[in-house]
Amino acid sequence: MSIRTVNRGSACSSGQPDSPAASASPKRTAHFAMTREIRGALGARPTVLVGMMGAGKSSLGRALARRLESRFIDSDKEIEAKTGKSIIRIFAEDGEAHFRNLEANEIKRALEQGPAVLSTGGGAFMIDDVRHHIGRKAVSIWLNTNEDVIRPNLKHNTKCPKLRTSDQDQTISDLMQAHNSIYRLANLTIAPQHRRDLKSADACMTALHAYLCDAGQGTGQAGLFQELPDAPGSQNAEPRV
Numbered sequence: 001m002s003i004r005t006v007n008r009g010s011a012c013s014s015g016q017p018d019s020p021a022a023s024a025s026p027k028r029t030a031h032f033a034m035t036r037e038i039r040g041a042l043g044a045r046p047t048v049l050v051g052m053m054g055a056g057k058s059s060l061g062r063a064l065a066r067r068l069e070s071r072f073i074d075s076d077k078e079i080e081a082k083t084g085k086s087i088i089r090i091f092a093e094d095g096e097a098h099f100r101n102l103e104a105n106e107i108k109r110a111l112e113q114g115p116a117v118l119s120t121g122g123g124a125f126m127i128d129d130v131r132h133h134i135g136r137k138a139v140s141i142w143l144n145t146n147e148d149v150i151r152p153n154l155k156h157n158t159k160c161p162k163l164r165t166s167d168q169d170q171t172i173s174d175l176m177q178a179h180n181s182i183y184r185l186a187n188l189t190i191a192p193q194h195r196r197d198l199k200s201a202d203a204c205m206t207a208l209h210a211y212l213c214d215a216g217q218g219t220g221q222a223g224l225f226q227e228l229p230d231a232p233g234s235q236n237a238e239p240r241v
Ligand SMILES: Nc1ncnc2c1ncn2[C@@H]1O[C@H](COP(=O)(O)OP(=O)(O)O)[C@@H](O)[C@H]1O
Pocket: 051, 052, 053, 054, 055, 056, 057, 058, 059, 060, 119, 153, 154, 198, 199, 200
């Protein structure tokens, strides 16, 4: 597992001294302190997981929410619950553009709900407007999962319309090639190398803590509310040099 942090932001204010139960193990005490410090530094900001389909965003998001004692929101599940349709059916009956509208609205709504962990769908961060909202309102983590880990994760997936092609492995490679330069605009990157790395939220917690709470970073919040750049080739994209 490797961790890269970028666009460093503010230091933590740890607030009240920690007070876990006297009988708690040292590991539990350390977890408790970490959760408290990260929650304090995040304030009302949600933590948003972005990355390829099959990277583990939904599974890891749930685990991270448990660690942060926060609400968990999965944008795909919200859309399915609200429309009463599966993602596959929305794509088939209403088209991808309609799904992207629902997705953008759902994510923007979730970003206004206060502290939460939000797992997005793999295509969401590609939408400039969505990415800008995430840049302003949240701390984002790219789950940069290895292609060798993603492939088996998606082998039996019948829920992703984008994977209904004659060569699934090639489709995954092509999507990763096209999307990774955008995913890397997230504030933080976690890179699970093996399936077992997907199991715990430890890496996300470590990265969040380093990003938000490392000593000597001052208390300014400016870096955390940045506008993330437009995707290359998008209508609003700045020319790059
Ligand atoms: N933490 C995990 N533990 C066990 N299986 C996982 C884990 N993360 C991902 N997987 C496997 O990968 C599949 C896709 O994971 P998911 O969390 O739905 O990814 P995403 O939301 O990024 O598409 C899951 O159905 C599961 O088989």
